[in-house]
Amino acid sequence: MKLYDALGPNPRAMRMFLAEKGITIPSANINMMAAENRKPPYTDRNPGGQVPALELDNGKCIGETVAIFEYLEEKHPTPALIGTTAEERAEARQWQRRVELQITEHLYNGFRYSEGLQMFKDRMRVLPEASAGLKAIVQDKLKWLDNLLEGKQYIAGDRFTVADIILYCALDFGAGVKQSIDPSLKNVNAWFKRVDSRPSAKSSRHPDSAKSGMRGV
Template identity: 40%
Template sequence: MKLYQGIGPNSYRVRIFMAEKGITLPMVDIDFFKGEHRAPDFLKLNSLGQIPVLALDDGTIITESVAICRYLEETHPEPPLFGTDAVSRAKVEMWNRRAELVIFTTIGNVALHTEDFFKDRLAQFPAFAETERKAAPTKWAWLDRELADGRPFLAGEHFSIADITAGVCGWLGEAFGMEIPDSLENVKRWNERVRSRPSWNA
């Protein structure tokens, strides 16, 4: 089994997930700056030209960070990061989706619509990027109100993939000048909790 990965929040999500579970895998570094994600051999693995990609020993290819994490959850169940029963699994799914759709998308749009790197991938609208940049603090403010009930992690009492997804959004936001506002104490506390885990350095 091999993980094709490199720079970026999605590879980072999978590496944090693996570190939480103590999984080590052979890794193949894909260098965007050398265009390795567009090389014909890589496009055979992922026709979208994106990382991460998990290649199983039998030739099965799994793309999409969350799908890769789900596979690793099945093969390495401890500690559980996708919930343990009907309610907790639904909550983790709910919060992972919310983190992706509400926060990741907003911050990601700033990168997609401003970085030269993406100019061949989509039509860029810098004005849209600016509206998303202004929206980012409002998305964190929404999360802050949600966390005001004092729960330690997004889906409740236990750390989960939802915290990994939202955690990398904080990291990505910083890289693009969109820090979590200091006034959002609940989110700040949660963010510190996530970053103080050994897996954060993965």
């Protein structure tokens, strides 16, 4: 297998997942700043153009982060980051879906349409007029999540799951692009500190993250 890696919060989420699992996979770095992920030969393997991607031994390529999580969880079930029972897996997937649809996708697009506009305007359709509203939705949904985290260690209760990884990496990135967590959200901030203290949070930073000038990658 080969992992296609890069600077960015989603590649970092993959590295954090692998660190939590104790899995090592040979990797190749893709220069997203130079848009290598948006053109051949990378798009020949992964036409979606996203990073990370996982190339299997048979040459097939999995190009969606959550799909890679699912694949590796089946291959390496311990420690479980999705779940060990049908109920646990459903709960983690429910929260993963909520986190992505209601928070992280809005956070990323809010960045792409404003601070990241020059980088993304020639790579995708951008909607600068939507940026402020998307960022406001992120804050609304973090307030919603804050109430639901009362009495919990992690998003799915006492279990650390992929939902925590996905949200943590997005919010750590967000803090560097003018989308910080509201200090009044005591439960979200306490949760963030718990996740940030995990060894995988530090080890998952890209070797070039410091010189990139970006946080949370």
